Amino acid sequence: MANAGEFPIENRPPAAIAHEAAAIARPKVAVDTVLFAVGGRGLEYYLLQLAGGPNAGKWAFAGGLVRVGETLDGAARRALRDASALTNAYLEQLFSFGDPSRDPTSHVVSVAYMALIDNPKRIGAASSKYSGGRWFAAGELPELAYDHSLMAEYALARLRAKLEYTNIACALLPPSFTFAELEEVYAAVLERPLDRRNFRRRIMAMDLLRRTPEQRRGAHRPAALYAFKHRSVRAIQML
Amino acid sequence: MANAGEFPIENRPPAAIAHEAAAIARPKVAVDTVLFAVGGRGLEYYLLQLAGGPNAGKWAFAGGLVRVGETLDGAARRALRDASALTNAYLEQLFSFGDPSRDPTSHVVSVAYMALIDNPKRIGAASSKYSGGRWFAAGELPELAYDHSLMAEYALARLRAKLEYTNIACALLPPSFTFAELEEVYAAVLERPLDRRNFRRRIMAMDLLRRTPEQRRGAHRPAALYAFKHRSVRAIQML
DNA sequence: CCAAAAGTGTTGAGTATACACCCATGA
DNA sequence: TCATGGGTGTATACTCAACACTTTTGG
Structure with missing residues (x-):
């Protein structure tokens, strides 16, 4: 622990107090x-x-x-x-x-x-x-x-x-998100582009996500929305 | 840093001192x-x-x-x-x-x-x-x-x-050691037995060791002695 | 010559990478 | 109909795990 084995100052004999009091920092x-x-x-x-x-x-x-x-x-x-x-x-x-x-x-x-x-x-x-x-x-x-x-x-x-080895990305994303948004988070943090197909397969293999019934509708083809199964950060099972 | 943006107590106006002095811990x-x-x-x-x-x-x-x-x-x-x-x-x-x-x-x-x-x-x-x-x-x-x-x-x-990803084992071994001793360290820390051949290949692939000219002589066949190329702990290059 | 530890390769399974086209929608 | 981003499969290279016999020495 902290002061493992230290006497609390108030319990020390006077000589020890004088000696230690000079030395111990109070940052x-x-x-x-x-x-x-x-x-x-x-x-x-x-x-x-x-x-x-x-x-x-x-x-x-x-x-x-x-x-x-x-x-x-x-x-x-x-x-x-x-x-x-x-x-x-x-x-x-x-x-x-x-x-x-x-x-x-x-x-x-x-x-x-x-x-x-x-x-x-x-x-x-x-x-x-x-x-x-x-x-x-x-x-x-x-x-x-x-x-x-x-x-x-x-x-x-x-x-x-x-x-790489936890679901910490969930803390950088809203409760539901598209696969493109998830990939963007990974690419931004790792500072390198990722292959969309391989990325999707890798993430799916980790079994972290569940697909929600909603879709994100924008100017083009709608994207499926996903959510993390667990919102608390934990290590991924690598068998 | 530390007290990012905190005024040192001695520079604060008296009211601030009184207010903060009550709150700030001096563990x-x-x-x-x-x-x-x-x-x-x-x-x-x-x-x-x-x-x-x-x-x-x-x-x-x-x-x-x-x-x-x-x-x-x-x-x-x-x-x-x-x-x-x-x-x-x-x-x-x-x-x-x-x-x-x-x-x-x-x-x-x-x-x-x-x-x-x-x-x-x-x-x-x-x-x-x-x-x-x-x-x-x-x-x-x-x-x-x-x-x-x-x-x-x-x-x-x-x-x-x-x-798994550094040469930290060097801190648990003397300057030179046999492959069996290195394997023993890994097995002890990981608490599982390792395959001798696979272990040797893995370690060699990491290019951490150099073979010394000496041998350890005992009751049986002598073992080659190895040393870590670098005694400072560093992450292993994984390409 | 026997006991004990040192040393050494191959195969198969599974995993990771590279790569290109079709789909659904809104404008 | 076109522009845009969404979604999907395969072939190959590589990595990892399983596995057993021969060698060298001292006693």
Whole structure:
């Protein structure tokens, strides 16, 4: 666990307190969430411009300090809500960054998260700690505050990997969707074109989808609508 | 980054300080390291018995609180050294556990690590915060302190997964080894027998090993010794 | 010469890839 | 009727799994 084998400070003999109190860091603990959606320009990241602090004006992912009584997931969810008014994104912890000099103003350990939503337009207003927010295409990220570029890389790698062996794509799609839309999500995340027939066969073999009775009607031939059998993200059975 | 967009507390107007100061948690930050080696009974975990604190007598992984100026990796390395006198294990961050009630005495966020060594006998003496340490076979873990059972599961899952697509096995083997020893490591971690011929072909196809001129001589036919081309852990090229 | 571990190929099944044409609809 | 995106099958290359005997050494 946490302080495996540590005495709580209050239970230590006075000498131990003096010795340990000097050494033990009390970093702040933060969370930062890399938010993805697939939009018109492929895979996009949502960034916020910092209104104040040492990095005022720079772009960063939605983040904030963990509050009393809060879990890490809870803090990530709240920070995301404050930054984008989203309340039901898929959320997954990625990695913790703890270099004591990563934030020049103080020792801050940050737990990075990845969040996924089905539509970039679902974003709402940000709290006053940001001066604004917008989506950036994967290849066009601006310079980021702190070590957020590392987080961006890490998040993309995780998302790509999980696309191959989980049903995580369901978090990037609305409840029902056409096969073309599903393929577009895969192609956007993997950044390569897919063969339509092989893709359909592969997905069907995974037995993830059910066909809904509805159709999407547009300017041309209607497309069948599909939904994921399970909306919770899980590893795919590979026998 | 960390406190993306947060004002450092000392720069805020007094009202903000009062408001935020009540809300922001100052958890302790700990690291805990799940140490693995392959021994006579297959894959084994190294556990330490806690000498004091609320969980005195229970078994736990090597852990400790992060100190002033320390990175997370540095803290994990130090905690491992204090618990086992190891200085050069392979170390990899796994996941952070931050439920405020995971440690009943205070809010402690713990960053879990996995460590690998090539030989369980390399373990040295533990610091006085532990009353002892020993190896446990994978199927025979005792009840663990805090949420360390979760960490154990998480670590095993990570190790198994990485065995398939990285050269991480090199961290569980000495600099040179026979093919039988390499196969034993794979079989121990995956907990299933492997076909010798198929295994050899698969590993050779990955182009990870070089054959050394030496041989291991024993009671029977001598075995060729191999070494990993690269001792740093990296993903395998799958074209 | 015997016991024990090291070393080595082939076959068959299943999986993944490449590839092009017809269909249904709205305009 | 035409333009547009939706939907479908096959042939081939490759990968993975199953399987058993010979070799080399020490005792």
